[in-house]
Amino acid sequence: MPPRKGLSRGEMEVARIVWDLRQASVRQVLEALPSDRDIDFTTVQTYLRRLEEKGYLNVRLDGRTRIYSPRVRPQTVIRESVEDFVDLLFAGDAMPLVKHLVEEQKFSPEDIQHLRQLLDRLEGECDNDT
Amino acid sequence: MPPRKGLSRGEMEVARIVWDLRQASVRQVLEALPSDRDIDFTTVQTYLRRLEEKGYLNVRLDGRTRIYSPRVRPQTVIRESVEDFVDLLFAGDAMPLVKHLVEEQKFSPEDIQHLRQLLDRLEGECDNDT
DNA sequence: CACGCTCAAGGACGTTTGTAATTGAAGTGG
DNA sequence: CCACTTCAATTACAAACGTCCTTGAGCGTG
Incomplete structure (x- = not known):
């Protein structure tokens, strides 16, 4: 019944950053990640690509750089995630x-x-x- | 830092049932699942085995049947899961x-x-x- | 222009997860 | 005691995930 596929842990991590920045390139997301989060450029790239595939992000080209921006409001994603979590751990209560x-x-x-x-x-x- | 591996969705689902029943065989878990949850006996079996491998459940033999029981208190698992979730979605706040x-x-x-x-x-x- | 250097795109790979098919042992009626 | 049914254990496998390797395009400098 949920219209979108769920977000994995890593995907959520970068999605939150795009929400914060309102729009961002791979490198911008990478730099916005906590400095102790040791992760490869290409890993972030993959998360962004998958987020776009799943319909959570829009993408446009600025020169040869992809700029990602939110397609689904964080509020919506949070609502869905919380609901999911409550179902899972507390039988929906x-x-x-x-x-x-x-x-x-x-x-x-x-x-x-x-x-x-x-x-x-x-x-x-x-x-x-x- | 967490002493145990996290639980996946399906694993949590059956773990909750074992907590409820206090101890259960594969079949008992299967029967305790909501009737609309169409899932194979062997799938439940796999979840229980993995839960045991991850250290969440104990197992003993009753005849040729494995009886699973909690090894970690639900309270603990819930605390860890909630913390995880809050970190993920709300940066720990x-x-x-x-x-x-x-x-x-x-x-x-x-x-x-x-x-x-x-x-x-x-x-x-x-x-x-x- | 040729040689590196930077960086983005896409493919690749091992692991985890969700789910089941297959194998094998125990009980049962003729 | 043998064919059949029943149910548990093991193995299997595709999809999702986390992560990175490889390739190739653009750019600066001798």
Whole structure:
């Protein structure tokens, strides 16, 4: 049912960089990767090519250089990935994941406050829904 | 740095069942799979074998049947998987994921209340920490 | 212009994953 | 006890992944 094939780990890694840069050549992506990420130019090339094949990126030519740009919004990819992940690990029920995150990750008091506000807002919307 | 190899999608699927059943033969896992999950007996067999090879499951013989049981606690695997996922999609920052989940998933008012209590509890612990 | 040098494109290769066909042992009815 | 069925173990294999090697085009310099 998902319209696109899923992204592998490496593909996601470079896709995130293209999202950040809004558009990028192979070399630009390579340079944007964390310096401790020791990876070959051609490996990045392959990821970009596959991302384009899978429909996640657009490509245009600038001289003899391919410039890649997003074709699917990150929001969409993130939504699909999260859904997938929740299905896989928690049988589709997101609550345990939220609880896990809130319990395990040490959020700052500011974050917690932020979350509380988010919950308030949500509850308000619920009222309006019904 | 992770002591174990990661689990693939299919492996996770059957691992979750073994966790539920606490111990299971190939056939028991097969039967515990959702009925719409059309998968061969031998495929399940392969997943279980690989899980054992990777150190996630123990195995003992009951007659000529292999009985698999957890070797690593689900809690541990879940923690590792979530961490992995957050790294991959959100550069290690869990907040965006929590926000995404709270915003996208339609939680019931009860769930929201529940979460609020969880936040309260956490804040209390923070105070004690410092 | 010829010789390297840089860099992009495409092909290549070993491993992992998803899935099943094949082989082989145990039980069962005539 | 032999043909048949049943079910588990092993082997197999194509697709996806992570990674890089190879080839070839453009460019600078003696």
